[in-house]
Amino acid sequence: MTASRFLAPPTAPSFAAHRPTALLHAYRPRADRFFASPTRTLLARGVRHAVPHGSQPLSERVRATLDRARSPATPVPVVVGAIPFDLAAPCALVVPRALHWAPALASDPLIGQSGRSPVQGRYRLRPHPAPHEYAARVSAAVGRLRSGELDKVVLSRVLDVVGVQEIRLPGVLRRLAGRDPAGYLFAVPSGRDRTLVGASPELLVARRGRHLTTTLLAGSRPRGRTPAEDARHSKALRSSDKDRHEHAILVDAVLAALAPQCAQLHAPSTPTLLHTATMWHLATPLTGILATDGTTALDLACRLHPTPAVCGTPVHAARQLLQELEPFDRGMYAGLVGWQDAYGDGEWALTIRCAEVAQHTARLFAGAGIVADSCAQEETAETEAKFATLLHALGAGLPAAAGAV
């Protein structure tokens, strides 16, 4: 595969014709799917084919849908959308009627003007479970981790944000883009009248020909309110044994899952730091060369999912513990969002730092990786800090409203 084919898929002859921010501003809720990564911006309009629900593995159903969508006018169709945490549940992937591509949002000088001033919305905030109850569940998880039953579990909670007016998704998406233009931004229909919107920092996997990349994140601190506090937080994260252990569990699991597929696989021996507008993370960028041409981006994603960034280790024990300790359905949270073309190239990011929006209500999700040395109060504070990404974009993250959490 050549780089030029990757940069200008045949479905996107107008790749360079659009400004990234023009696609951002053209986004229409419900009719469109918007996805932006550090390499490209994509706006998908309408539905030509939907990937069906069924008992066959997801990546086979996607292959079959892409085959069906191939035509002289669209020789290399693309699927776009979201996949739930539970791969056996219905996905929200489609081959759109029209697809517009542009370079990365961060490359557009106008991105700085996107959604700069958050509107002050009037909202009621309902956490589930309440922070003290979540902390109790973290303590229960720590007990199980210390007994040796498992090594890590990612325990999440939700925050329902209920407004007096309908939530305006284009504004939410623009404010997310304005604050984190180099992240993975998305707004995709996720069910009847529901939209999954978010700004994820984590790439599960991207494939370009035989080249694959992932950016593994685990171990977090909130950004500081002053430069000095911010520097303290990043330094504390870098030197924390507990966070390095939490991170190493993720890197080891992903290396073990990818090794059989790869002729080469490279991970730096120590993590670096990555930041979003609200969080610091320990990060490991991993690169590899696939052993064969036949493995698609989604084959790789399904092989990896759920990683210890969103579930835990061992996976089976972690899933069981989540069933006991998480009193809600994750739905599209902690799943995947992205695109893949008929060549098998694509990008799949984790659906974290996101909300599912329906009319007046947004359900925000946030999780924290728990290991045997975790402190329940700190993990609870970490989930509160993670909620801030979406609270800010909704205009609900202002001190008075945040105090109600």
Ligand SMILES: C=C(O[C@H]1C=CC=C(C(=O)O)[C@@H]1O)C(=O)O
């Ligand atoms: C599960 C989430 O974050 C994951 C990604 C980065 C760092 C994480 C952590 O430090 O716990 C989580 O594993 C979330 O934001 O809901």
